[in-house]
Amino acid sequence: MEAGTFLPSPPPLSQDLAISTHGLTKQFDRHIAVNDIDLQVAAGEVYGLIGPNGAGKTTLIRMLAAAEEPTTGEIYINGDRLLRDQSNPKLKQRIGYLPDDFPVYEDLTVWDYLDYFSRLYRLREPRRTRRLREVLELVQLTSKRKSLIATLSRGMKQRLSLARTIIHEPILLLLDEPVSGLDPIARMQFREIIKTLQEAGMTILISSHVLSDLAELCTSVGIMELGYLVESAPLAELYRRLSRQKIILSSLGDMDTLAAELKNYPLVQEIERISGKNQIRVDFSGNPEESAMLLRSLVEAGIPLTEFHCTQEDLETIFLKLGHQQVS
Structure with a gap:
């Protein structure tokens, strides 16, 4: 039908x-x-x-x-x-x-x-x-x-x-x-x-x-x-307007080196080491084209990346964030 x-x-x-x-x-x-x-x-x-x-x-x-x-x-x-x-x-x-x-x-x-x-x-x-x-x-x-x-x-x-x-x-x-x-x-x-x-x-x-x-x-x-x-x-x-982009990165090299390199990019915020894993999660305020530029820059800087995964905060995260704003 x-x-x-x-x-x-x-x-x-x-x-x-x-x-x-x-x-x-x-x-x-x-x-x-x-x-x-x-x-x-x-x-x-x-x-x-x-x-x-x-x-x-x-x-x-x-x-x-x-x-x-x-x-x-x-x-x-x-x-x-x-x-x-x-x-x-x-x-x-x-x-x-x-x-x-x-x-x-x-x-x-x-x-x-x-x-x-x-x-x-x-x-x-x-x-x-x-x-x-x-x-x-x-x-x-x-x-x-x-x-x-x-x-x-x-x-x-x-x-x-x-x-x-x-x-x-x-x-x-x-x-x-x-x-x-x-x-x-x-x-x-x-x-x-x-x-x-x-x-x-x-x-x-x-x-x-x-x-x-x-x-x-x-x-x-x-x-x-x-x-x-x-x-x-x-x-x-x-x-x-309200959903931040997050990027998860893994490297074969030293994670401190990766974190130090990420600090050179103004669109990268809140660098966080994921405990128990050889990964770093960052908040990224740029658009998809700018995240692609970040990936290219890290590779050109000699960082041996094994993972570069972009995600966005979901509707539940947005809802909880707005609810917290109303409370505070």
């Missing part, structure tokens, strides 16, 4: 915003769970929302899904405002929301479960049967269509929950910790489904504590701390 069959049609190729909030705030008694958030997510993006427990991620997602009323502030979904104290039926039709604790009905078969929700969304034949077949194929559960949900693995149940979430062909998907408790293979299967949905034109906002998954999936990332959105930027920009 081609990716385009999963959605009615992709959004226009523009920078139209799928999500826009202004001063969004949610207060429970004296506790402010979400504090004055201005969030913008462009149509077609996969936006990752990260932060520690209690940062306000779930409350923010619930407000975007119209499952929680804001205390103050405004929410726009594809340019249309979510109105407080109203049911917003047309806007809800565009949204698919998968909370982190949505129950499945274990005594139903996979097909009957999806058929039940398709009827709630008033899908009519022949579209209803066609849609059920499409989402079952997407989440790789076609062979399980007659199986009782009680017999499915945790990963299968989570993929079934995703199928239920997209049965009505929403254009915005809100996922709250969808891979929590899944094993690596199940997480990989879930990631591939998310990639397919993005390719079909869907906008996806996903929260997760598995930052390696978000780094692979997301085009942009938002970081929440104590109810505030402390960072929101394209992932590539975050890496460029």
